[in-house]
Amino acid sequence: MNTPARILLADDHEIVRDGLAAHLRMLGDFEIVHAWSLATLLAAAAPPGCDLAVVDVHMPGMDGGQGLAALCSAYPALPLIILSGAATLPHAGEWQCWPSVRAIIHKSSPMSQLRAAVDLALARAPAAPPPLPGPWGDADALSALSPRLAQVAQAVAQGFSNQQIADALGLSEGTVKQYLKDIFRSLGVTNRTQLALLLHRRG
Numbered sequence: 001m002n003t004p005a006r007i008l009l010a011d012d013h014e015i016v017r018d019g020l021a022a023h024l025r026m027l028g029d030f031e032i033v034h035a036w037s038l039a040t041l042l043a044a045a046a047p048p049g050c051d052l053a054v055v056d057v058h059m060p061g062m063d064g065g066q067g068l069a070a071l072c073s074a075y076p077a078l079p080l081i082i083l084s085g086a087a088t089l090p091h092a093g094e095w096q097c098w099p100s101v102r103a104i105i106h107k108s109s110p111m112s113q114l115r116a117a118v119d120l121a122l123a124r125a126p127a128a129p130p131p132l133p134g135p136w137g138d139a140d141a142l143s144a145l146s147p148r149l150a151q152v153a154q155a156v157a158q159g160f161s162n163q164q165i166a167d168a169l170g171l172s173e174g175t176v177k178q179y180l181k182d183i184f185r186s187l188g189v190t191n192r193t194q195l196a197l198l199l200h201r202r203g
Contacts, residue, residue: 004028005122008050010035011083012059016107020054020114027115036060038067045075052121054081054114065095072100079121081114083107086159092196141187142199149186152179157196 007030009017014036021032033050035041038061045053053071061067072080080100082092085107095101103117145153148169155165162176169176189195 004031005052006031006033006048006050007118008033008035008041008044008053008055010041010044010053010059011056012036016056023111023114024118027118038062038070041067041071042074045071045078049075049078052079052081052118054083054118057082057084058086068095068098072098076100081105081117081121083114145183145186149179149183152176153183153187153195153199156180156183156192157199159196 005028007024009020009024009032011017011020017034017036021034024030024032033044035044037059041053041055041059044050055068055071056062057065057068059067068080068082071078076099078100079102080098081102082095082104083106084104092104096104102121103113105114105117142150142153151169152165155168160168162173162180165171166173166176171179183195184190187195187198189198
């Protein structure tokens with residue numbers, strides 16, 4: 001009799017973990033292990049460990065990429081799917097290059113995307129390359145942005161809020177919002193995540 005795969009779900013919101021666990025159990029015979037902080041994540045990943053970890057980057061103790069780096073360093077053979085609800089992930093390009101990382105998925109993504117990532121990770125398939133912009137996004141239009149719009153676009157892609165951008169550039173927050181609308185329209189994107197991915201792929 002085959003032993004069920006053990007999937008570690010790490011998120012500091014219990015309702016999110018329970019929802020993901022319910023969906024995963026519909027996909028296969030999985031044993032689900034829960035964690036809600038970096039400390040509980042590292043403890044749950046310890047031997048006998050798990051076959052896969054699905055990890056939210058914003059939990060107590062994670063400190064962004066430092067918590068992920070600690071997990072990957074301690075358990076380099078543990079496949080990792082990064083899950084986030086943040087509008088932007090400034091370090092996503094760096095994380096995608098880590099051998100442990102199999103996918104980076106936004107919480108608004110369809111369940112089919114998580115299912116595909118889980119299947120590939122449990123099959124020990126190599127990590128997929130960072131996703132190319134789909135039907136949205138015109139990378140060539142980046143060079144046509146004015147210097148000020150380009151500054152705003154880069155700041156947004158780095159994870160700065162509208163207020164932080166306004167303070168840094170000496171603008172009003174309303175002006176930043178209008179600039180952002182102009183940028184979205186010019187580049188053919190609809191949100192900050194798509195903008196960050198577009199800039200990342202353009203380099």
